[in-house]
Amino acid sequence: MNRRTPRRRAHIAMVGVPMVSHVLPSLEIIRELVARGHRVTYANDPATRELIEPTGAELVPCTSRLPFKDNIWPEDPIAASALFLDDAMAVLPQLRSFYGDDPADLYLYDIGAYVARALAEEQGRPFMQLSPTFVAWEGYQEEVGAHLQQLPGAAELEARFGEWLAGTGATTLDVSAFSGTPDRAVAMIPRAMQISADRVDPKRVDFVGPCFGDRSAQGSWQRPEGAEKVLLVSLGSSYTQQPAFYRTCVAAFGGLAGWHVVLQIGKHVDPAELGEVPGNVEVRSWVPQLAILEQADAFVTHAGMGSSSEGLFTGVPMIAVPQGAEQPMNADRLVELGVARRIDTADATADTLRSALLELTSDPDVAARAARLKAEARAEGGTARAADLMEAELGG
Numbered sequence: 001m002n003r004r005t006p007r008r009r010a011h012i013a014m015v016g017v018p019m020v021s022h023v024l025p026s027l028e029i030i031r032e033l034v035a036r037g038h039r040v041t042y043a044n045d046p047a048t049r050e051l052i053e054p055t056g057a058e059l060v061p062c063t064s065r066l067p068f069k070d071n072i073w074p075e076d077p078i079a080a081s082a083l084f085l086d087d088a089m090a091v092l093p094q095l096r097s098f099y100g101d102d103p104a105d106l107y108l109y110d111i112g113a114y115v116a117r118a119l120a121e122e123q124g125r126p127f128m129q130l131s132p133t134f135v136a137w138e139g140y141q142e143e144v145g146a147h148l149q150q151l152p153g154a155a156e157l158e159a160r161f162g163e164w165l166a167g168t169g170a171t172t173l174d175v176s177a178f179s180g181t182p183d184r185a186v187a188m189i190p191r192a193m194q195i196s197a198d199r200v201d202p203k204r205v206d207f208v209g210p211c212f213g214d215r216s217a218q219g220s221w222q223r224p225e226g227a228e229k230v231l232l233v234s235l236g237s238s239y240t241q242q243p244a245f246y247r248t249c250v251a252a253f254g255g256l257a258g259w260h261v262v263l264q265i266g267k268h269v270d271p272a273e274l275g276e277v278p279g280n281v282e283v284r285s286w287v288p289q290l291a292i293l294e295q296a297d298a299f300v301t302h303a304g305m306g307s308s309s310e311g312l313f314t315g316v317p318m319i320a321v322p323q324g325a326e327q328p329m330n331a332d333r334l335v336e337l338g339v340a341r342r343i344d345t346a347d348a349t350a351d352t353l354r355s356a357l358l359e360l361t362s363d364p365d366v367a368a369r370a371a372r373l374k375a376e377a378r379a380e381g382g383t384a385r386a387a388d389l390m391e392a393e394l395g396g
Helices: 020-035 046-055 077-099 115-123 140-149 154-166 175-179 243-253 289-293 305-314 327-336 350-361 364-378 382-392
Strands: 011-015 039-044 058-061 106-110 127-131 185-187 205-207 229-234 259-264 281-284 298-301 318-320 340-342
Touching: 011 020, 011 115, 020 039, 020 046, 020 106, 020 127, 020 305, 020 382, 039 046, 039 077, 046 058, 058 077, 077 115, 077 154, 106 115, 115 127, 140 154, 154 175, 185 382, 205 382, 229 243, 229 289, 243 259, 243 350, 289 305, 298 305, 298 350, 305 318, 305 327, 305 364, 318 327, 318 350, 327 340, 340 350
Parallel strands: 011 039, 011 106, 039 058, 106 127, 127 185, 185 205, 229 259, 229 298, 259 281, 298 318, 318 340
Antiparallel strands: none
């Protein structure tokens, strides 16, 4: 990694939300900024302490109201958005109690922690969004936002958001402008995953690709001797309570000649719920995903942005089984790129999953496209480039 001497030692604050899929993407950037000599504080729920403190950043504990402990989120997008607004209202006084007397030179923030933008504008400090997923493009409001505004409860939510915003000290008071893409953002995804990438302003948004570092602390994984091909099945960290789907995967891939299957089921599913498991299926509650993908030949994924990006970064063909949030759009994007098949959970039979796997992994065109996208993702700069962009925002 780049270890050049920084222009000056600065206080850089990161403000996040306590979902693992939002914390992990930026951790190596935080580690890099600390290594370059900056003082980095990280405001997040105390539950994230074990993830954040190893980077060398100082945790600023801010109790979150988000349902990150049980991961039970409303399916209604307006209700989900209301949870983030409620969290911002609760977190802002906590941020002020720390940063009021110790303001940062630069505020970084996750897309779910837009409360940091309100604080930065109130203090007149620079800020930069760190997006672990795609960003809004020119025309997003007309193509996507307008639909959301027609949903029940949307008008009431916008009015409540505007009332809160007006009382924060922020200078951007238009709700759509405030919650949209700011003047400066770093997207920690491959540009290939961005919807309508040609309509994203390159002066505002930089795509740096996945930001990885040394993950040896997460453990290692070794391809079993004699395994001709390896398949990883994982629904990430938030959508793992799917015993019926896991049983379907066992039926689809168990005993499949030449294949070793790693099946991650999460901590909420008892392996006994899977029934009898063939010898070629390795059942785990958690796995070092990237370490396995570096050795894998295929990936069954929920198409979360982190997992989708890791699949592209390692050049692995994917079967996308989206579960919620932005995952259906990610799944469709992977299909457009020519490296995946989308199979919704309701359609995921043993036969359809098995057929998709065999078709994907025997198609030379899929392999060629996966290799090209892998090279592109690795050329985007990752952690070091992201840190360079953040230092550039510090000014003189």
